[in-house]
Amino acid sequence: MEASTFDTMAADTADGQPTFTLELNQDQKDIRDWVHGFAEGVVRPAAAEWDEREETPWPIIQEAAKIGLYGFEGLAQFFADPTGLTLPVVNEELFWGDAGIGMAIMGTGLAVAAIFGQGTPEQMGEWIPRCFGSVEEPKVAAFCSSEPDAGSDVSAMRTGAKYDATTDEWVLNGQKAWATNGGIADVHVIIASVDRELGARGHAAFLVPIEAAGIEQGAKVKKHGLRASHTSDVHLDDCRIPAADVLGGKEKLDERLARVREGKKSSGQAAMQTFEASRPTVGAQAVGIARAAYEYSLAYAKERKQFGRPIIDNQSIAFTLADMKMEIDAARLLVWRAAWMGRSGHRFENAEGSMSKLKAGEVAVMCGERAIQILGGNGYTREFPVERWARDAKIYTIFEGTSEIQRLVIARAISGLRIR
């Protein structure tokens, strides 16, 4: 399989122990093959249908739950890998199967990452299982940061959370846009401003269950790609939740806000913390789409004959495939580096998380477009999957920070300047 084609690159020390390797260990290979089997046998055959239906593929989410791929235990097992590689490996395989269904399965992960990263142990214990539901009745979760006027510019967020001391509750008002699983999720993690004057540093993340009064799904978005994944606006109209349901707890939030008001450093912004941690995983999803497009067009180019010989016999086609393969491997290496850095506590000094997502997203778009070209007329039809992969790939240069914003983050990190 493609992901295993890395040769071992080991530098032996005096005691014969390798200090560096890019070879997956047996556990990682087993998980990769297991997810690949699901992607090949269950996800890919269903991909065209759910893309056309533009609906959440609940039966497939349930199949994933049955085998332990969808659920807290599965995610915890992937995350527990100290090398950090299991999570991107799983995502690459699943999204190789199909990105729309992949996102329907993995979209919950962003909300879970927020709860895991910023929640108290009690909040994790209570809310993370709720995000997934059960095998009999799977649920999904949503992470809602973007708003109609606050996409790249998170600091422009207008959704507010006011503390009501008389009832010891938070009252949320505002509108969220483009939320994956918005309105159909059992748990919504809502980013809202508690102090507008502090900009993004006045934001906090709130746990809003679907049964809370005042939360409602807005318009469902009709999309170019990723159509098996539900995307919607979410309206919050005097939505009340208990004071304890701010991620990290109210006491910690009050302390953080006090530090910021005194001009001291705080531990960061609510939405940005989640995005930074999830970027390599998102990059791995894009690598999966790119690989699907590459493998399909490579096989096609060997089969398809024009002028009496396979089209791969032409350098222009073969070189295109060579570039696709090289770029995919380069993107994967950046993803693995960032995943390893994130898991092993290395700081992203040069925005390595952003680099991985930026490169992988652009490679996926390039591979999708070139795959269509290699398939010619067939590539442009819905009878062949490459047009879907090209449509799906495009979102990877837009969500979780556009390519321009990733370049901005990298430029600021390497220069130390507030580049605009």
Ligand SMILES: Cc1cc2nc3c(=O)[nH]c(=O)nc-3n(C[C@H](O)[C@H](O)[C@H](O)COP(=O)(O)OP(=O)(O)OC[C@H]3O[C@@H](n4cnc5c(N)ncnc54)[C@H](O)[C@@H]3O)c2cc1C
């Ligand atoms: C399918 C889908 C799923 C999504 N899921 C979620 C979700 O689950 N949760 C969530 O919170 N959001 C989600 N989003 C929203 C997504 O994160 C935003 O669309 C994205 O952040 C870009 O914001 P925007 O659309 O407002 O674009 P804008 O910010 O308006 O950007 C428009 C263009 O201007 C460029 N630009 C903006 N500012 C600068 C700058 N300073 N320098 C250079 N260029 C700049 C951008 O790069 C882009 O090319 C989703 C979106 C989609 C389409």
